[in-house]
Amino acid sequence: MAGVLKKTTGLVGLAVSQNPHERLRILYSKILASLQTIPKDAAYRTYTEQLINDRFDLVKSEPDIEKLERKINCGQIEEVIVQAENELSLSRKMVEWKPWEPLIEEPPTNQWKWPI
C-alpha cells in the first residue's frame, strides 16, 4: 500500500474514508447476515447475494484503492461505501415488507388499458 490518501472526493459532504476496505468488509458481512433471514428462493436474496459476494471478493483480493475503484466500476470508493450502507438499510426493510410474496391484489379490469 502506498499509503497516499487522496485529498478530497470532489463531492460535497462526502469525506475521504481512512480505511475503506475495513468499512466495506463490515458492511458487506452485515448485509449478507441480514439476507440470511429471507427465504432462500426469494429473487431479492439471490440477486443481492450474488452482487454483494462479487464486490466482497473484489474488496478482499485488491488492496490498492484506485484499482479497486476501477474494478468495481461504480464511482469512487466512498460512493461504493454509501451504496453498501443503502443496501444494508434496504435489506432490513425488505425483511419487514416481504415483497417476494405473490401479488396482493389484481388490478381491476381495464385499469391499465391504453388507449381507453
Next chain:
Amino acid sequence: MASSLCRFVRGGFSRNFSSTVRPKDEVTHNQLSAFGEYIAEILPKYVQQVQVTCFNELEVMIHPDGVVPVLLFLRDHTNAQFKNLTDQTAVDIPSRQNRFELVYNLLSLRFNSRIRIKTYTDELTPVDSAVPVHLAANWYEREVRYDDEVKRVVAEPVELSQEFRKFDLNSPWEVFPAHRESKDTPKLE
C-alpha cells in the same frame, strides 16, 4: 401534361422523402425490458405490469400499497440507484373505476436511465406519501386551498394544511371581564 409531370418529378427529387419515423433502438429496448423483468422478479407482491413504450421508456405498474416499498427499493438498491424524483403527477381518466393514475418519474444518475412508476386510486382512497423516500415529492404533493386571511390561493405541504375551526367563545363561562381587545386585531369572518 408531360411538362406538369416533369415539374412534379423535379420537385420530388429535391425534397427528401425518407420517412420521419423514429428508428427502432432494439438494444436499449432489450436492456430496459430485461431490467423491467428484474424488478418484477424481485417485487412480485406489488408489481402488476411492466411495459416498455415505443419511445424506449420503462413503465412499472404497481399496486397503491406498494408505493413506498417500490420507491425505496429503486432508490437504495445497488443495481437501480434511482435517486432523483424528477416528476410526480396524476392523470385523470374519468371513465375508469379508479380514475386517478399516479405517475412517478425517476432518474438514475449512476446508470443514466429513467423509469416510470404508475399506481391508481379513486377519489376517496388516500395513497401513502412519497416524501419519506424522496424529499422532492413534498412540492408535488401540496394541497391547494383558498385562505380567507390573505384572500388568495395558498399552497402548503400536506402536514401544514390543517383546518382551524373558529369556536364561538361568547358563552358566559369563557368571557374575561378584564379582557380588552386591541383595535389592531383583524376582523375575521
